[in-house]
Amino acid sequence: xxxxxxxxxxxxxxxxxxxxxxxxxxxxxxxxxxxxxxxxxxxxxxxxxxxxxxxxxxxxxxxxxxxxxxxxxxxxxxxxxxxxxxxxxxxxxxxxxxxxxxxxxxxxxxxxxxxxxxxxxxxxxxxxxxxxxxxxxxxxxxxxxxxxxxxxxxxxxxxxxxxxxxxxxxxxxxxxxxxxxxxxxxxxxxxxxxxxxxxxxxxxxxxxxxxxxxxxxxxxxxxxxxxxxxxxxxxxxxxxxxxxxxxxxxxxxxxxxxxxxxxxxxxxxxx
Amino acid sequence: xxxxxxxxxxxxxxxxxxxxxxxxxxxxxxxxxxxxxxxxxxxxxxxxxxxxxxxxxxxxxxxxxxxxxxxxxxxxxxxxxxxxxxxxxxxxxxxxxxxxxxxxxxxxxxxxxxxxxxxxxxxxxxxxxxxxxxxxxxxxxxxxxxxxxxxxxxxxxxxxxxxxxxxxxxxxxxxxxxxxxxxxxxxxxxxxxxxxxxxxxxxxxxxxxxxxxxxxxxxxxxxxxxxxxxxxxxxxxxxxxxxxxxxxxxxxxxxxxxxxxxxxxx
Numbered sequence: 001x002x003x004x005x006x007x008x009x010x011x012x013x014x015x016x017x018x019x020x021x022x023x024x025x026x027x028x029x030x031x032x033x034x035x036x037x038x039x040x041x042x043x044x045x046x047x048x049x050x051x052x053x054x055x056x057x058x059x060x061x062x063x064x065x066x067x068x069x070x071x072x073x074x075x076x077x078x079x080x081x082x083x084x085x086x087x088x089x090x091x092x093x094x095x096x097x098x099x100x101x102x103x104x105x106x107x108x109x110x111x112x113x114x115x116x117x118x119x120x121x122x123x124x125x126x127x128x129x130x131x132x133x134x135x136x137x138x139x140x141x142x143x144x145x146x147x148x149x150x151x152x153x154x155x156x157x158x159x160x161x162x163x164x165x166x167x168x169x170x171x172x173x174x175x176x177x178x179x180x181x182x183x184x185x186x187x188x189x190x191x192x193x194x195x196x197x198x199x200x201x202x203x204x205x206x207x208x209x210x211x212x213x214x215x216x217x218x219x220x221x222x223x224x225x226x227x228x229x230x231x232x233x234x235x236x237x238x239x240x241x242x243x244x245x246x247x248x249x250x251x252x253x254x255x256x257x258x259x260x261x262x263x264x265x266x267x268x269x270x271x
Numbered sequence: 272x273x274x275x276x277x278x279x280x281x282x283x284x285x286x287x288x289x290x291x292x293x294x295x296x297x298x299x300x301x302x303x304x305x306x307x308x309x310x311x312x313x314x315x316x317x318x319x320x321x322x323x324x325x326x327x328x329x330x331x332x333x334x335x336x337x338x339x340x341x342x343x344x345x346x347x348x349x350x351x352x353x354x355x356x357x358x359x360x361x362x363x364x365x366x367x368x369x370x371x372x373x374x375x376x377x378x379x380x381x382x383x384x385x386x387x388x389x390x391x392x393x394x395x396x397x398x399x400x401x402x403x404x405x406x407x408x409x410x411x412x413x414x415x416x417x418x419x420x421x422x423x424x425x426x427x428x429x430x431x432x433x434x435x436x437x438x439x440x441x442x443x444x445x446x447x448x449x450x451x452x453x454x455x456x457x458x459x460x461x462x463x464x465x466x467x468x469x470x471x472x473x474x475x476x477x478x479x480x481x482x483x484x485x486x487x488x489x490x491x492x493x494x495x496x497x498x499x500x501x502x503x504x505x506x507x508x509x510x511x512x513x514x515x516x517x518x519x520x521x522x523x524x525x526x527x528x529x530x531x532x533x534x535x536x537x
Contacts, residue, residue: 117477
């Protein structure tokens with residue numbers, strides 16, 4: 001997009017959370033043929049905050065999973081604003097393992113404020129569900145591509161974000177904590193949210209510079225919410241080009257590179 | 272806090288240090304397990320003089336140039352005499368060799384930034400390469416927000432390293448102590464082949480304050496305490512501090528033997 005350089009982090013935070021942005025199901029409608037939505041974690045329930053299923057990207061069979069925010073208050077209540085419970089992450093993993101059994105690449109769309117902080121979520125093992133996804137995804141024997149399409153909120157985002165390629169749309173964020181959370185915990189002052197947004201370095205541009213992501217997918221003029229179809233087309237182009245590379249790798253190379261991708265992340269000295 | 276008469280972190284009773292030490296730093300009045308620094312843990316669990324340190328000089332680089340972070344780290348390095356929030360190495364427990372990592376809650380509540388993630392990953396890789404089991408004594412406030420996205424990525428890095436360890440047929444044992452929360456719980460802490468915990472430790476993903484704010488109601492009694500997690504199937508067992516060394520030794524011994532070797536691909 002034009003001039004993201006000039007934009008403040010706090011403006012990008014606002015855009016990333018724009019309620020008119022396309023959701024996972026919108027993208028699926030535009031880029032996946034013959035989509036079949038699949039449900040449930042086979043353990044406890046079906047979490048509407050994460051959707052997933054199978055279909056074709058052009059002529060490639062794929063499994064596609066993503067956080068799902070609502071379009072209005074009523075749907076957002078049902079979808080819990082895209083904040084998943086453990087059963088959401090477990091459903092995602094079940095679908096990924098099904099993809100692995102049938103040699104189908106996995107595409108994950110990430111758009112969540114975070115994993116839901118609630119009593120039921122804790123009782124059913126929110127931490128375990130996220131940890132187990134990280135563990136299994138690190139060696140899932142099919143290509144995984146993750147795209148941050150809105151908010152990449154901490155562990156709840158990462159639970160769909162261990163991948164061979166990670167992209168961000170240009171007006172999205174990916175962070176260890178929300179600016180609000182950071183301001184309130186660190187400075188006990190919610191008025192410092194804008195400062196926290198800057199300090200956390202959570203924009204697509206920051207993360208590309210840090211080599212945490214592999215690329216930025218530019219949004220159409222005015223942002224993804226202005227033209228859903230155009231945004232979907234851009235995503236499809238990126239997916240097809242990434243898959244053409246990844247599908248040609250043998251499994252050992254694929255998994256070694258995935259391991260190394262995360263292995264090199266971190267900054268420290270050793271004198 | 273008086274060094275001679277430290278206070279219990281829960282009921283605030285003062286105890287004479289010699290008695291407290293004898294009681295493994297467990298409050299005789301309320302049973303609370305006082306938080307321990309890494310070296311005290313090592314002394315309690317590992318065979319005498321068996322501990323060999325890894326990566327002692329690894330230090331944080333303040334990758335985001337986060338306000339006040341560098342000064343805070345410097346301060347803590349002076350007061351704790353440690354360079355970071357985890358101590359890793361190898362040791363013996365009742366003669367059995369293992370890698371061993373202990374988090375030190377004095378160091379920014381042992382939050383996980385790049386150094387903690389890297390040291391734990393290297394320890395797990397050392398185990399995998401040298402055919403050793405791994406033990407992690409955990410306490411942590413979660414991911415270290417001052418290192419932003421780099422902290423979050425440590426969750427993926429350490430979890431991948433646990434997977435590689437397990438793929439070689441080697442176990443990880445985790446011991447969850449007060450507090451174990453956030454990104455550390457949601458990565459290696461919950462990935463132990465066997466997960467032990469000390470009694471009454473706060474263990475969870477979201478902090479109790481965040482949950483209370485989100486749902487606007489009070490927590491049920493004992494919520495997010497060890498006993499609660501045990502009842503919900505999230506832990507294998509609660510272990511008394513004085514029994515920890517012996518339980519870990521038994522775990523090491525049982526896991527060092529394969530009675531059935533038919534599954535030859537490991």
